[in-house]
Each structure stands twice: as C-alpha cells, then as structure tokens.
Amino acid sequence: MSATAMPRLPDMRALAGLGIVALVAGLAVLSVVWEGSVGTPLAEPGTSHWLGTDPAGRDLVPALMGAASTTLPLALFGTIVCLFVGMPVGVALSCSGSAVGQAQHPVALLTPALLIGLVVSGLGASGYLTLLASIALPGFVLVAISTRDALAPLWRQDFVTSARLAGLGTLSAAQRHVLPRLLPRLAANACELLAAVVLIEVSLSFAGLGVRSPGTSLGLLLREGQQFVTVRPLLVIMPGVVVVMLVLGLLLAAAGLRGRGR
C-alpha cells in the first residue's frame, strides 16, 4: 500500500465537507444543554445577543442550534428509512444487470417531494406524516436506482468472475471483492441523499406543510422570520446560511468520497 499519492485531493474534500457537517452537528448537540436566555423580542444584535433575538425573545444562536437539532435527526431518520428500503431493492435489481442511467443532482429529488407533500398535506395528513411521505417515496426510488447503478457493472468484472470461478460463493465474493470497492460510492450516495432530505425538510416547513409552530426546524425558522425580513434580516439570513453550509458540506464530502471523476 505505497501508491496512495493519487487519492490525496479527494480525501481533502471529504475531510473538509465532513468537518463542516460535524461542526453543525456538534452545535446541534450542544443545544440540548444550552437553551440560551430569553430577552426582549426582536432585539438588535449586540453584546448580550450576538445575532439578536427572535419574535419570541429567544437568542437567535441557541434558536438556530435547536432548529438544527430537529432538522438533522429528522433528515437522518428519513435517509435511513430510504436506505433500508431502497438498498435491498437496488441489489436485487442489479443482479438482472439492467441498463445504467445518468447520475442526477440531488436537488432533482425536490420536485417529486414537493408534489407529494402538497398532495398528502391537502388530503389532511399531519406535518410529520407529510414530511415522511415526501422524503421516503422519492428517496427510496433514488436509493434503489443509484444502488443498482453502482452494483450492476461490478458483477460483470473480471475479478468477481475469477473469484467465483475459484470457488467463492456469491455472498463471500460480494463480501471480499464487491463491497470494499463499493463502500465509498454508497457512502457518497448516502451523503447526497441526506443533503437532499435536508433541503426537502427546509422547503416543506417553509411552505407550512412540514414542521409546524410549537416545534422548531431550520425551515420553520425561515418561515417565522419571513415577516420581519425588512426589520431583522438576520432572522432569515442565518437559518439559510446554516442550511447552505450543511448541504454544501455534505455534497463536498460526497464528491470527495466518490473520487475525482463524477
């Protein structure tokens, strides 16, 4: 294992991306122990409140951290549901060796999610059910397709064939030769899916279809800050900055894990 000079650059991207994500996640975890003080509503940024306070008088910094501590677990849960349902289907599809489609940008998931969210919410579903349906349905399809596309070419490669000819069973061939080569790519897919799911939560909660008022989330913070946009711009700027940082960090990590060529 001496020829490791090549993947140095991708590793940096993965590290930087995961670092950003870890920073946001760490701050979110910290919000469990630090609730922040309650001052006058809509206070200006100053020494006692770095970013000012929200309409309820809560300091914006812990409010942001609290919102991230709802959005992140929610998005993680949605992503894990998609992975658990989608990956077995993708593996099954890959055995039949069907054609490989072209890679999609994760925001392609937003449109079907929004459409499903509108319909499910219009039928009277609660906010969390709407979120789950609009994340799980398109997400599951995406995971199945991307898993199939990652797996299908590998089954036909020489080293797999020769390993199987040498007497290795299907499962052990998969374990020894297919999985190690696949793991970075699957992890990259998962990162992209998580990024898309964060965007879905933010979009739906901003539209009033996802997380609603007694709860908190990054999308809901944007929605609540909207009416004060000309008075206290930070109330809408900061939640968006957190979202963009999180999503860009995840995409950077995915690009790094995937390697140089997309």
Added chain:
Amino acid sequence: MREFVLKRLVAFVGAVLGAALLLFLVLGLAGNATGSLPERFLAFVVGSPDLWSRLAVTLPLVILAFVAAGILAAGLRAVPGTAKGVAAAVAILPPFWLGLLLVVILAGALELLPANGFLPWSDPAGALSSLVLPAVALGIPFGGLLALRLSHRNRPAALGRTFAELLLATTLVEGVFYLPGLGGLVLGAAEQRDPALLASGLFALALIASIGMLGFSLLGLLRRGERPA
C-alpha cells in the same frame, strides 16, 4: 419526422389525461363537493375563473425565470474548469431563501425595486418590475441545474424537465413576494386542506408543464431539422 411529432403529441395527450385522471381520483373525490361524477370532473378540469386569472402572474414569471436560468447556464458553461462545481453548488440554493436575500439587499437597503405585491398588467412596466426579483431568485438555482443537465445528450428533455421543476418551485417563491399567482393558490389549498381546489391548481400546473415539455421537444426537432442528417 412526422412519426416523431405524432409520438410527442400522443405522449402529451397521454400525460395530460393521466394527470387529470390521477389528480381527480386522488384529490378531486376527497373533497365534499356535491354533484354527479361527470359534473365534478368538469368542475375540476375547468377550475375557477380566479385560477385562470392567476396565470397572468405565474406564466410571465416562469418564462422570465427560465430566461434568467438559461442566461446563467450559458454563462456557466462558457467558463471551463471549475464551472461544473460552481453550477452544482449554485443549484442547491433554495430559491425562496434567495428571494428573501434579494428583498433584504435590493428592496430593503437600496430601495430599487418593489419588494412585494404585484402591479396589474395595465401598467406593464410596473408588472414586469415586480416579477424581476422572483425571476432572479428562481433563475439562479435552476440556472446551475440547467448548466449541469445541458451536458447530457438529450437537451430538449433536459430543458423541458427543468422548466417543469421551475414551475413547481414558483409555489414556494410567490409567497415571498406576495404575488397573487397559481403557486400561491396551490400552496394555500394544501395548507387549508382543500383537496378539490388543490387538484384544480395542480392540474393547471401539470397542463402548463406538459405544454412546455412538448414545446421544447418540438423545438429540438426544428434544430435537428436544420442540419442535413
């Protein structure tokens, strides 16, 4: 050539009828509207006059935003090297957040354009100027997405698909600028749990999206026809 056009037309009619049937079965029947089944289906397809008057806002907005997206995509594709990464990064920016940022920067600080509200088309310059900010907010992320997609083989499909996605994204952006458009109606219907109105609104959006996709595929045919095959 004739076969291609015929195929596209059949796909278009199929998509519109399919959308109508699906929306009516899922949403149109869920409401508590009265009347026989054909009457209700007719009411669902025709929609309310208010719905069609809202098109005067949404349709120009989508066209303007798509032009903005096209300009940005062309610009991004003209720059080699890192442009692909930039396009991928730009594509994730939520358009409604960009809209709020534009309100803060342009309308709030510089007092350049009307921040919100829609001036009727009797004052064309005013109406257009109230659509500029939302069109830019939509055009930036979708321009990035378009730049990525245009490198694929099937350009008309990429254009049509991005157009349809942009159309649905207006539902989130119109509210930011207090525009009385179709998107606001759809979003309001979903929030207030009015399945019948939601079905009519979504059908109108599906109709526009299908027309756009048909238009782009026929345009692609024209461009292909210019070259001697």
